[in-house]
Amino acid sequence: MQTFRTPPSPSATPVRRRQMLRLAVASAAAASGLPLTTMAQAAADKASYPSKPLRVIVPFAPGGATDVLARGVSDRLGQQLGQPAIVDNRPGAAGLLACDAVAKAAADGHTLTLGTTSTMLSNQFMFKKLSYDPQKDLVPVVRICWAPIVLVTNSQLPARNLQELIAYIGANKGKLSYGSYGIGSQGHLVLASLSNMTGADMSHIAYKGEAPMVQDLVGGQLMMGIGSILSLKQHIDSGKLRAISFTGPSRVPALPDVPTFAELGHKEDAFTISGWLGIAATGGTPAPVLEQLGAEVRKALLTREVNARVLIAGFVPLTDDSPARFQADWKRELPIWKKLLQDAGVQPT
Structure with missing residues (x-):
């Protein structure tokens, strides 16, 4: 008896899949106006990332709020x-050591820093000379929280x-x-x-x-701080300190009854701008990799365990950020x- 075998579907063969991928890339390139080679490289970058473990450099010692959040996000990113x-952890030099390590790493998205507004943005105005150019050697990926x-x-x-x-104060x-x-x-x-x-x-x-500032505030050696x-x-919950007002654009879930400066009519930049914790990569990292990283961090922030870490630390989760938005705000x-x-x-x- 002759046996007939059903031929494999053309869409299931490796040759057919490669043809379809080339066709998809060519169509996308035509629609975007980008060269075919650029689109093909972008597709390759995204398909091959990550190819090895990621390193998340934190500019503070273990145990602090930034370190705790970095570990929560990193654990989840690894799973995803x-x-x-x-x-x-690379503490010291006001965050310069951590940022320098990322600035000089390979621009492939495998070396990141999770830092703050000061370590990644305002430090360049605090020091006359840096070993890297923050505006060229670092690229914002996504913010985790306000x-x-x-x-x-x-x-008293x-x-x-x-x-x-x-x-x-005036008196x-x-x-x-x-x-x-x-x-x-x-x-x-x-x-x-x-x-x-x-x-x-x-x-x-x-x-x-x-820590020493809070100690003096609670002890009465200092009457005002932030x-x-x-x-x-x-110490606010115990009644030893009185919460007066928050910086930033909105109230904070951890202390919902405390108003913002803006609510009270003070809308100057110093009072309305908010610090953030965010992730930056090495300058020159391919855009598709940045987009993928941003999407994965947003996904991590939506999980119960990571979201809870952000709230417990007294921060406000930011689940709708993106490389484009972060770079524009930067x-x-x-x-x-x-x-x-x-x-x-x-x-x-």
């Missing part, structure tokens, strides 16, 4: 991409809201001081702007991090941060 995403900060006072200070605080010109977690930090810039706005001539006490929810919320914010530093009297070192 099928390659480990390894966190590499990082608003909250103005607090010791509960006779001011229960921003209006009363501004009146108190005590030249007598008050405020604390922040470092020269040139967003906290410094916000309260320097408040001092300038009221003509209060307040003194700035720059602490080496939030910092993260993660560091301040327990360029728009550059002159704003530069001017805020100049207005605060911060001199590059």
